[in-house]
Amino acid sequence: MNKANQDQPPSDIEDSQTSSDSSDGSSKYAGLFRRPETGAFMGMALVFIVFGFFGYEKNFLSVIGSSTWVNHASTIGIIAIPIGFLMIAGELDISVGAVLPASAMTLGVTSGYYDLPIWIGITLTLCIAAAIGWINGMIVTRTQVPSLIVTLATLFAVSGLTLSLAILTTNTTQVALNAPGWAKALFGGRYLGGFRSSVFWWIGLTACFIFILHYSKWGNWIFALGGDKESARNAGIPTNKLKIALFMLVAVCTALAGICQAIQFNSAQSPTNFTLIFNTIIAVVVGGVLLTGGFGSVMGIFFGTLTLGIVQQGINFTNIDRNLSSLIIGVMLLIAVLMNDTFRALATSWSTQKKKNGGDI
Amino acid sequence: MNIKKTLATMAATTFIATGAWAQDIAVIGGSINDGFWNILKKGVEDAGLMVEANGGSVNYLLVPNYDNFGPDLVTLIEQAVAQGVDGIAIPVWVPESQMPALLAAREKGIVITLYNAGADKMEELGALNYFGSDEYVAGVAGGKYLAEKGAMKILCHIQIPGAINLESRCQGVVDGAKEAGSETYVVRMPANLDQDMVGTSEALKAELIGDDSIDGIITLAAWASDAAANAIEQLGANDRVMLGTFDLSSSVLSRIESGKQTMGIDQQPYYQGFLSTATLFAHLKFGTKIVTEPVLTGPAIVDASNIESALAGVALGAR
Amino acid sequence: MSNQEPIIELRNINKSFGPIDVLHNINLKVNAGEVLCLLGDNGAGKSTLIKTLAGVHNPTSGEILMGGKPVHFDGPRQAQDAGIATVHQFGGTFPLMSIGRSFFAGVEPTKWYGPFEVFDRKTANEIAVKSVRDFGITRIDNGDRMVGGLSGGERQSLAIARAVHFGAQVLILDEPTAALGVKQAAHVLRIVNETKRRGLAVIFITHQVMHAMSVGDHFAVLIRGGIAADFRKGERSREEITDLMAGGETMADLEAAISGDA
Numbered sequence: 001m002n003k004a005n006q007d008q009p010p011s012d013i014e015d016s017q018t019s020s021d022s023s024d025g026s027s028k029y030a031g032l033f034r035r036p037e038t039g040a041f042m043g044m045a046l047v048f049i050v051f052g053f054f055g056y057e058k059n060f061l062s063v064i065g066s067s068t069w070v071n072h073a074s075t076i077g078i079i080a081i082p083i084g085f086l087m088i089a090g091e092l093d094i095s096v097g098a099v100l101p102a103s104a105m106t107l108g109v110t111s112g113y114y115d116l117p118i119w120i121g122i123t124l125t126l127c128i129a130a131a132i133g134w135i136n137g138m139i140v141t142r143t144q145v146p147s148l149i150v151t152l153a154t155l156f157a158v159s160g161l162t163l164s165l166a167i168l169t170t171n172t173t174q175v176a177l178n179a180p181g182w183a184k185a186l187f188g189g190r191y192l193g194g195f196r197s198s199v200f201w202w203i204g205l206t207a208c209f210i211f212i213l214h215y216s217k218w219g220n221w222i223f224a225l226g227g228d229k230e231s232a233r234n235a236g237i238p239t240n241k242l243k244i245a246l247f248m249l250v251a252v253c254t255a256l257a258g259i260c261q262a263i264q265f266n267s268a269q270s271p272t273n274f275t276l277i278f279n280t281i282i283a284v285v286v287g288g289v290l291l292t293g294g295f296g297s298v299m300g301i302f303f304g305t306l307t308l309g310i311v312q313q314g315i316n317f318t319n320i321d322r323n324l325s326s327l328i329i330g331v332m333l334l335i336a337v338l339m340n341d342t343f344r345a346l347a348t349s350w351s352t353q354k355k356k357n358g359g360d361i
Numbered sequence: 362m363n364i365k366k367t368l369a370t371m372a373a374t375t376f377i378a379t380g381a382w383a384q385d386i387a388v389i390g391g392s393i394n395d396g397f398w399n400i401l402k403k404g405v406e407d408a409g410l411m412v413e414a415n416g417g418s419v420n421y422l423l424v425p426n427y428d429n430f431g432p433d434l435v436t437l438i439e440q441a442v443a444q445g446v447d448g449i450a451i452p453v454w455v456p457e458s459q460m461p462a463l464l465a466a467r468e469k470g471i472v473i474t475l476y477n478a479g480a481d482k483m484e485e486l487g488a489l490n491y492f493g494s495d496e497y498v499a500g501v502a503g504g505k506y507l508a509e510k511g512a513m514k515i516l517c518h519i520q521i522p523g524a525i526n527l528e529s530r531c532q533g534v535v536d537g538a539k540e541a542g543s544e545t546y547v548v549r550m551p552a553n554l555d556q557d558m559v560g561t562s563e564a565l566k567a568e569l570i571g572d573d574s575i576d577g578i579i580t581l582a583a584w585a586s587d588a589a590a591n592a593i594e595q596l597g598a599n600d601r602v603m604l605g606t607f608d609l610s611s612s613v614l615s616r617i618e619s620g621k622q623t624m625g626i627d628q629q630p631y632y633q634g635f636l637s638t639a640t641l642f643a644h645l646k647f648g649t650k651i652v653t654e655p656v657l658t659g660p661a662i663v664d665a666s667n668i669e670s671a672l673a674g675v676a677l678g679a680r
Numbered sequence: 681m682s683n684q685e686p687i688i689e690l691r692n693i694n695k696s697f698g699p700i701d702v703l704h705n706i707n708l709k710v711n712a713g714e715v716l717c718l719l720g721d722n723g724a725g726k727s728t729l730i731k732t733l734a735g736v737h738n739p740t741s742g743e744i745l746m747g748g749k750p751v752h753f754d755g756p757r758q759a760q761d762a763g764i765a766t767v768h769q770f771g772g773t774f775p776l777m778s779i780g781r782s783f784f785a786g787v788e789p790t791k792w793y794g795p796f797e798v799f800d801r802k803t804a805n806e807i808a809v810k811s812v813r814d815f816g817i818t819r820i821d822n823g824d825r826m827v828g829g830l831s832g833g834e835r836q837s838l839a840i841a842r843a844v845h846f847g848a849q850v851l852i853l854d855e856p857t858a859a860l861g862v863k864q865a866a867h868v869l870r871i872v873n874e875t876k877r878r879g880l881a882v883i884f885i886t887h888q889v890m891h892a893m894s895v896g897d898h899f900a901v902l903i904r905g906g907i908a909a910d911f912r913k914g915e916r917s918r919e920e921i922t923d924l925m926a927g928g929e930t931m932a933d934l935e936a937a938i939s940g941d942a
Contacts, residue, residue, distance in 0.1 A: 020383075058420070058444040065443040074435055120632045139881075162520065163551065173523025173549075194439065215798045217788035223787040227774030234734075234766065235786035236757050265431045267457035270523060271552035295776040316422050316440050323393060325425075327603040344776070 036288035037300035038317040051310050055317030059135040067194030073309025074198040078257045080283040082250040083210045084301040090226040091147040096254045098278040101270050103129055103258030105162050108268030112177035113170045125255050133251030139245030152339040160274040166270045170340035173270040173304040188263035198260040210298045226293030230311030283308050384417040384645040386448040387441035396583050396631055397608050402632025403678050427526040431458030447645050448472040450637040453479025463527045476637040480655045490651055492636045494628035494659030496526045500533015501578050502660045503605055503626045508541030512577030512603050515545045518583050520551035527581050534579050542679045549574050558588045566592035577603045583610035611675045618668050628659030631679040684749050686711050687881040688850050693742035702728045703905045710881040717892035718885045719925050720902035726885050729851050735759030736768045763845035766852040773835050775828030780805035782827045783842050811841040815871050833864035837871045852883045857891050869895050889921050
């Protein structure tokens with residue numbers, strides 16, 4: 001099989017009668033609207049303006065005020081991007097609701113209760129999470145059971161295991177953890193007037209994930225996997241290995257978020273975090289990822305997560321009835337899904353709209 | 362009020378923290394899906410009328426649920442600080458997580474008053490006061506009450522395993538019952554059954570079927586008591602099982618009235634919300650301070666003997 | 681029949697799944713620059729046969745020869761490496777990916793920026809667009825466009841161009857015209873002819889006799905897992921082929937059966 005011809009000259013592509021108008025200004029502007037993150041950005045800008053306006057009085061926009069909703073978003077964001085990868089690849093993982101407390105508890109029990117060095121606790125936590133991800137991935141790829149059901153099962157299994165192991169080892173479901181200085185600085189510190197370490201992890205990971213999804217070949221594989229699994233396999237993409245890797249990535253990132261939380265707040269709790277499941281899915285969908293797979297972007301998920309953070313936390317800075325925050329999120333989610341459909345239609349209608357009378361068909 | 366500022370100006374002044382004006386206080390509390398907190402919220406709102414009449418403001422901040430309790434509470438504390446409040450009223454549920462944030466708030470000159478949970482943290486926080494019941498003492502009172510009424514084996518139901526206040530309530534029940542010569546069986550239900558009436562009811566039914574020597578149940582929340590009553594009803598075990606609960610609700614009281622429930626332990630959440638808000642504001646504004654500390658708002662046991670007056674309070678949303 | 685060595689040859693291929701025999705004694709040869717039309721009704725074993733060729737299944741007995749040498753495939757990837765490419769009904773492309781990315785799915789061209797290996801979008805787009813245009817599809821001029829925006833015929837063409845670009849010697853087309861209108865189908869057939877002209881061996885699976893007759897050099901009719909007829913272009917009439925596909929019953933018999941019911 002001959003490899004892609006790297007030294008192919010930028011040949012005679014423009015030699016036909018059909019004008020290549022895709023490079024002019026108006027088309028570039030239109031291209032912006034076809035990107036999956038555009039809708040997410042506009043939604044974020046909208047809620048930012050609304051809450052910035054109504055919450056201005058209570059310092060919503062100040063550094064310390066912003067830190068509260070950015071901090072809140074960071075935990076969700078660290079998990080939401082790999083969840084988004086999975087969703088782009090056509091799968092779902094809801095076991096994160098149990099993996100987060102399980103990770104925090106693992107660290108809390110090993111390094112808090114048993115007083116082992118924190119790096120041992122962190123290593124163990126990441127390994128256990130990777131193992132859970134691997135199990136999820138193996139079951140999903142080896143059986144035909146939908147990932148929603150598989151991870152629903154692991155959600156409950158892991159949550160039950162966490163609770164019973166916690167009671168077994170420490171006889172309580174909440175353990176205190178005092179991390180040494182370096183770990184506190186790395187995972188549970190506060191910088192620039194109130195931003196938690198997790199915020200910087202989130203930003204750093206976002207950069208890595210942008211590279212992986214949009215610039216590396218693995219990103220292409222993820223899109224192909226979600227676009228059409230059979231074709232992806234026929235094209236020689238190791239679809240099963242890729243899926244397992246993605247499930248492991250989700251679990252490991254969730255564990256990282258759990259580690260940050262446990263170290264930041266000096267304690268770990270075992271109750272299952274059901275809200276996290278909804279929050280990550282909302283962030284991803286509001287971020288423009290298609291539930292059926294094959295379409296999405298990291299920046300979109302980033303904006304979607306910030307939007308969620310603004311709405312969930314911003315309401316406390318306003319006089320809006322607290323009971324309405326869930327309503328706002330529900331409405332926002334619906335609008336996001338409808339908008340996603342529109343943007344996708346725009347994206348795929350590009351050529352047919354542009355060249356009604358051109359071409360040869 | 363600077364609401365007329367244009368958005369552009371707003372963006373330009375993003376990083377300028379506006380100073381607090383008048384006396385603003387934040388009250389941080391539990392999820393409003395929980396009936397208890399609606400009663401407490403009424404207390405906060407009633408006190409809020411007085412606060413506003415004196416030029417202050419109250420911002421009531423709630424955790425959305427109890428899934429991610431410690432971090433959520435800290436986020437709310439940080440928000441209150443960010444909003445430039447002068448005082449915070451808050452329960453201490455997860456000390457490891459909350460204490461650093463509260464100490465940081467105090468360092469900024471914010472006055473802290475505690476309610477509902479965390480009496481033992483008053484000194485460390487230099488808190489203004491504590492309004493609430495002592496969970497353990499209330500548990501002892503409840504356990505003793507049912508044991509003295511003749512219950513030999515009491516089931517104590519914990520809906521959120523690991524929540525310290527709930528654990529100490531049941532510990533109190535264990536010790537109170539033992540004092541009166543009865544035994545207690547503590548059941549920790551999985552946290553996903555929290556607020557799940559049907560699930561909890563079936564789970565309690567299973568416990569009652571599994572061990573027919575259980576002749577008393579103490580639940581730690583009003584909704585859980587509804588679930589327990591339903592389980593007892595399904596089994597037709599009203600004569601066998603006495604039911605007691607922490608916290609009141611209209612359904613708890615109507616069961617007490619009709620004799621289907623033995624008692625309810627009231628910690629009077631209305632007072633917790635009202636007194637913590639009112640005294641915190643008064644301290645900031647007028648420099649007053651209650652000398653008694655901590656101020657216990659419970660336990661007050663409601664049973665057939667005093668049901669009438671309790672019902673009147675429930676009708677007004679304050680009990 | 682020419683004397684040249686066929687690119688691909690099947691000798692006595694049998695395939696059974698447990699007790700069920702799906703294919704028996706299949707013997708086929710396809711030469712370079714020739715289109716073999718594989719005709720057959722639903723359930724005749726067409727898809728099992730192409731899956732066997734594409735390395736998805738292994739034959740229970742018999743052998744596959746390429747260039748005269750026996751080959752054995754442990755998976756679709758091996759078959760592809762040996763030069764057998766399969767294009768399915770919907771083109772094997774990804775509607776929500778760009779043309780360039782879709783074209784190179786699984787074999788991405790990359791370049792290094794310091795320590796980072798980056799997908800080379802420019803090269804990918806250029807090669808993809810050029811390959812498709814070489815097949816006469818001038819309407820595709822921007823590799824950043826979504827595949828989903830292409831017509832069915834264009835998507836088929838893109839998939840065929842892809843297979844050719846990656847050095848396929850044998851191209852298996854699985855019902856490429858089934859979901860297409862007349863104009864679009866004609867377009868795909870033109871691409872098939874172009875592929876043939878470039879010297880590939882094409883195996884064209886269809887149940888549309890007209891499409892088969894317009895490009896085929898050699899026809900095999902599959903009925904209940906066996907080859908019922910094997911003939912060259914011009915040896916049979918359209919009616920005869922249709923009859924063969926319907927399981928040997930003549931059209932007249934069929935018509936009688938229908939009117940008898942009514």
